[in-house]
Amino acid sequence: xxxxxxxxxxxxxxxxxxxxxxxxxxxxxxxxxxxxxxxxxxxxxxxxxxxxxxxxxxxxxxxxxxxxxxxxxxxxxxxxxxxxxxxxxxxxxxxxxxxxxxxxxxxxxxxxxxxxxxxxxxxxxxxxxxxxxxxxxxxxxxxxxxxxxxxxxxxxxxxxxxxxxxxxxxxxxxxxxxxxxxxxxxx
Amino acid sequence: xxxxxxxxxxxxxxxxxxxxxxxxxxxxxxxxxxxxxxxxxxxxxxxxxxxxxxxxxxxxxxxxxxxxxxxxxxxxxxxxxxxxxxxxxxxxxxxxxxxxxxxxxxxxxxxxxxxxxxxxxxxxxxxxxxxxxxxxxxxxxxxxxxxxxxxxxxxxxxxxxxxxxxxxxxxxxxxxxxxxxxxxxxx
DNA sequence: AAACTTATGGAACACTTGTTCAGGTAGTTG
DNA sequence: CAACTACCTGAACAAGTGTTCCATAAGTTT
Numbered sequence: 345x346x347x348x349x350x351x352x353x354x355x356x357x358x359x360x361x362x363x364x365x366x367x368x369x370x371x372x373x374x375x376x377x378x379x380x381x382x383x384x385x386x387x388x389x390x391x392x393x394x395x396x397x398x399x400x401x402x403x404x405x406x407x408x409x410x411x412x413x414x415x416x417x418x419x420x421x422x423x424x425x426x427x428x429x430x431x432x433x434x435x436x437x438x439x440x441x442x443x444x445x446x447x448x449x450x451x452x453x454x455x456x457x458x459x460x461x462x463x464x465x466x467x468x469x470x471x472x473x474x475x476x477x478x479x480x481x482x483x484x485x486x487x488x489x490x491x492x493x494x495x496x497x498x499x500x501x502x503x504x505x506x507x508x509x510x511x512x513x514x515x516x517x518x519x520x521x522x523x524x525x526x527x528x529x530x531x
Numbered sequence: 532x533x534x535x536x537x538x539x540x541x542x543x544x545x546x547x548x549x550x551x552x553x554x555x556x557x558x559x560x561x562x563x564x565x566x567x568x569x570x571x572x573x574x575x576x577x578x579x580x581x582x583x584x585x586x587x588x589x590x591x592x593x594x595x596x597x598x599x600x601x602x603x604x605x606x607x608x609x610x611x612x613x614x615x616x617x618x619x620x621x622x623x624x625x626x627x628x629x630x631x632x633x634x635x636x637x638x639x640x641x642x643x644x645x646x647x648x649x650x651x652x653x654x655x656x657x658x659x660x661x662x663x664x665x666x667x668x669x670x671x672x673x674x675x676x677x678x679x680x681x682x683x684x685x686x687x688x689x690x691x692x693x694x695x696x697x698x699x700x701x702x703x704x705x706x707x708x709x710x711x712x713x714x715x716x717x718x
Numbered sequence: 719a720a721a722c723t724t725a726t727g728g729a730a731c732a733c734t735t736g737t738t739c740a741g742g743t744a745g746t747t748g
Numbered sequence: 749c750a751a752c753t754a755c756c757t758g759a760a761c762a763a764g765t766g767t768t769c770c771a772t773a774a775g776t777t778t
Binding site: 371372373446449450452453455456457459462463465466469482483485486488489490491492493494496497499500501502512513516517 | 558559560633636637639640642643644646649650652653656669670672673675676677678679680681683684686687688689699700703704
């Protein structure tokens with residue numbers, strides 16, 4: 345094992361994390377080699393060294409962000425996956441984690457223009473289907489679509505909705521899915 | 532009436548339309564004074580002349596795009612507003628008009644970072660509520676959220692969904708709203 | 719510890735960007 | 749038709765961009 349490579353891997357990840365922070369703060373438009381380097385506290389040319397092109401850096405950030413989204417979802421499912429849990433998570437996403445959510449959607453749209461990124465962007469959707477094994481696929485797809493819509497609309501609301509406002513909507517979507525299996529399967 | 536001003540107004544609008552075309556093609560990232568000028572067939576400095584800053588140009592484009600979205604929605608409502616009509620519209624948005632839809636969502640997110648743009652970005656939502664006067668506001672909000680979700684998820688699907696795939700989902704969302712006003716499936 | 723390899727970073731380059739500005743031009747007015 | 753004014757634009761500039769390159773430092777192997 346080469347210690348040099350290990351250190352490199354670490355710095356590489358630090359750069360990706362810094363990129364996500366830059367996007368949270370200034371949007372994808374604010375991502376430049378220099379701004380990322382400043383944020384990560386590495387030399388100006390480090391991002392160029394680790395990522396052939398600026399695009400590659402954004403792609404790596406999207407992939408990493410996609411992983412995090414999946415992790416978050418697993419946590420929600422693990423904690424029961426009730427309407428209340430989901431509503432709390434959504435409320436957090438558009439309030440405390442507003443910047444992060446905004447960043448995730450900017451990266452989401454990036455995938456709209458890069459076919460090779462699509463699988464990563466929608467990984468959480470596939471994972472959700474796999475975990476829930478919905479009895480009524482149509483209702484479940486409506487539910488998943490509404491999640492995205494609630495988040496994105498929460499981002500452009502004058503005051504972002506809180507848990508209590510979201511809960512009835514989420515509840516409606518779950519109930520509508522199939523009354524007999526109101527709660528998603530646990531593991 | 533000064534003919535000079537009339538001509539200016541026309542050119543101003545041409546620049547905004549060119550901006551939207553650039554966003555469709557290359558994304559917000561591709562918008563520069565020069566790229567817009569090239570697209571509109573006007574001198575390089577014309578965009579700067581008509582819009583104090585590049586931001587102002589994007590803002591004007593968002594406002595114009597918001598108007599168009601509202602127009603489209605009015606058309607759908609005028610044509611009956613059935614699940615089938617809505618599904619056809621959504622299918623068009625993620626297929627024939629894919630670029631346009633992508634552009635609209637990029638501008639949407641722009642509003643997430645510019646509070647003053649939020650009202651314009653969600654105008655179609657307010658208009659929808661006004662037109663529908665929903666009996667069940669919770670269900671209607673779920674429906675509106677799902678619209679956004681279906682579009683954005685359609686943009687990152689490997690193959691965008693067509694009218695027939697969307698119709699059951701839209702239908703489910705409308706039916707859930709209020710069983711007594713369920714729309715009979717045609718075709 | 720010497721030889722070797724790989725990671726690293728500062729300086730530099732060519733390029734594009736947003737924006738300024740002074741002059742010219744077209745439409746309006748007396 | 750001459751004077752005027754408001755609109756418009758081409759050239760130019762300073763600032764910031766992505767990326768290259770090579771000298772150097774750091775780590776590994778012999």
